[in-house]
Amino acid sequence: MENNITLSAAAEMLAGSENLLILAHEHPDGDTLGCAFALKHAFSGEGRRVEVACCDPVRPTLAFISGAEDLAVPEDFEPDLVCTVDVAAVSMLGGLYEKYRDRLKLKIDHHRTSEFFAEYYYVDDTAAACGEIVFRMLKGCGRLNKPVCDALYAAIASDTGSFKFGNSTADSHRISAELMDLGADFKYVNRMLFEQRTPGELAAQRAALAGLRFYAGGRIAAVGFTNEMMERDGFDEDDIAPLHSLPREIMGVEMGITIRQTEADPGLYKISTRSSGEPDCSAVCAVFGGGGHKGAAGCRIRAASLGEAERLIVAEAEKALS
Ligand SMILES: [Mn+2]
Numbered sequence: 001m002e003n004n005i006t007l008s009a010a011a012e013m014l015a016g017s018e019n020l021l022i023l024a025h026e027h028p029d030g031d032t033l034g035c036a037f038a039l040k041h042a043f044s045g046e047g048r049r050v051e052v053a054c055c056d057p058v059r060p061t062l063a064f065i066s067g068a069e070d071l072a073v074p075e076d077f078e079p080d081l082v083c084t085v086d087v088a089a090v091s092m093l094g095g096l097y098e099k100y101r102d103r104l105k106l107k108i109d110h111h112r113t114s115e116f117f118a119e120y121y122y123v124d125d126t127a128a129a130c131g132e133i134v135f136r137m138l139k140g141c142g143r144l145n146k147p148v149c150d151a152l153y154a155a156i157a158s159d160t161g162s163f164k165f166g167n168s169t170a171d172s173h174r175i176s177a178e179l180m181d182l183g184a185d186f187k188y189v190n191r192m193l194f195e196q197r198t199p200g201e202l203a204a205q206r207a208a209l210a211g212l213r214f215y216a217g218g219r220i221a222a223v224g225f226t227n228e229m230m231e232r233d234g235f236d237e238d239d240i241a242p243l244h245s246l247p248r249e250i251m252g253v254e255m256g257i258t259i260r261q262t263e264a265d266p267g268l269y270k271i272s273t274r275s276s277g278e279p280d281c282s283a284v285c286a287v288f289g290g291g292g293h294k295g296a297a298g299c300r301i302r303a304a305s306l307g308e309a310e311r312l313i314v315a316e317a318e319k320a321l322s
Contacts, residue, residue, distance in 0.1 A: 005120040007133070010106055011141040013120070014043055014083065021079035021100065024054040024071065025092040027238060030158025030193060033058065033065040035085035035108070035134045038151040042143035051077050055094025059238040064192045065154050073099075081105045086130035088291065089115045108133055112282055112293055125293075128167040131155025135175050149184035154193060157186075161245065162194055166277045166295045200239035207233050208243050208258075212250075215314050219321055221247035222257040222314060224306045227266060237263070244296075248274040255279055255317050259309055262300075269309035272298045279320035287316045 005013070014020060022039050024032040036052040044050045054071040063069050073096075082103045088111035090097045097117075107118035110127040127133050131152045138144050138152075156176055160168035163176070180186055208223040215222065225240055240260055247256030256274045271288070273281040274296050281297035290299020303309035 003122045003124075005106070005122055007122060007137040008140050010108065010120065010122055011137050011143075013081065013106060014039065015046075015048075015141070017043075017079075017081035018048055019077065019079045019081070020048060020050045021073065021077070021082045021103075022050065022052045023082060023084045023087065023093055023096055023100070024052060025084075025087045026054070026056050026094050027241065028054045028056060028058055028062065028066075028071075029086075029241070030062060030065065031129045031131055031155045032086035033062055034151045034153075034155025034158065035130045037065055038131070038134050038138065038148045038155065039083070039085065041145060041147040041151060042138050049077070051079070053096060055096050059241075060198060061192070061196045064189075065151060079103060083108065084118060085134065086110070090117050108137070112291065126169075128165075128169055128172045129156040129159035131159065132172060132175050135179070139178075144179075144182055146183050149179045149182045150189060153179045153184040153186055154189045157189060157193055162190065165245075167293060197242075198239060200235040201242055203233045204230075204235040204239040204243055205246070207235070208240075208246060212247065213310075214253075216318050216321055218250075218252045219254045220257065220314060220317050221250050221253045221255075222259065222310055223247055224259040224310055226261045226306050227263055230263075244272045245274050248276075254321060255281065255284070257310075257313055257317065259306060259313065261306060267302055267304070269301045269303055269306065270298065271301055271309070271313050272296075273313070273317070279317065279322070284313070284316045284320050288313070 022036040024036045040050045053073045058066045058069045082100045083106040085108050104118040107121040109123045110130045112125040124133050135152050213222050244258050258272045260270045262268045275281050277295045280294045282292045285297040285299035288299040288301050301309045
């Protein structure tokens with residue numbers, strides 16, 4: 001995979017814009033938000049206006065990065081340059097894709113299976129977090145101020161699961177150490193990221209534990225959520241997100257799977273898979289047109305029921321076991 005722009009040229013392009021719009025991906029996580037707000041803090045001022053937008057609201061536990069839960073584009077704002085961060089596919093932009101498709105100039109990302117939807121792209125799939133790439137870019141142009149460092153620390157700590165996931169590298173630690181040297185408030189960021197739970201998240205966790213199922217002699221574990229469960233127990237899609245790693249954490253489980261019925265289209269099930277890199281989650285999800293990383297990937301499956309969606313994904317996961 002060849003990038004068609006260097007990080008220094010990308011930084012110059014951003015600096016050359018007057019009205020810069022940064023797009024985060026749907027159901028924003030700490031990485032996409034951390035990158036987006038790092039860019040906002042780095043490039044705001046000097047006659048430049050920078051806004052961040054996302055098609056979904058920010059969940060309350062991550063609002064410390066964005067300062068607000070609503071990331072709609074201000075009505076009076078007409079960007080001359082649009083940049084996406086941590087966005088693998090146009091479907092992850094929701095309705096914002098149609099609105100800005102002709103102005104999508106730059107894409108910065110770290111997903112292995114990537115759509116090259118912007119005019120210029122810089123994708124490094126060896127980076128554990130998109131925040132590592134943004135760090136390199138902002139270090140190169142001397143724009144690492146304190147709020148930038150906090151946001152980038154949040155991005156990297158999020159996507160590495162506090163440096164516990166298999167994707168984290170020595171570079172993840174080196175970059176984070178540099179951010180700490182530069183004053184990143186890692187204690188605050190870690191408390192906000194990893195020691196806060198909403199009541200909805202606990203309700204989702206209770207439902208997940210009650211419905212846990214094992215396959216392949218305990219090497220695969222799956223949990224599923226239906227719209228009915230979510231309505232009955234009072235939790236939503238965002239409350240499920242922190243649970244994606246839960247089945248994988250069980251002793252002996254090599255691939256953990258979470259399945260969620262979608263609210264807008266009850267026949268469509270969103271699948272998230274996790275492993276320690278083996279078996280390859282992105283290969284399993286690619287069978288259904290999805291993608292991601294070896295240790296974490298997702299896809300959507302159309303099925304008549306949660307049980308059917310589960311049978312389909314488990315069958316592919318079983319094939320991937322060595
Ligand atoms: Mn990411």
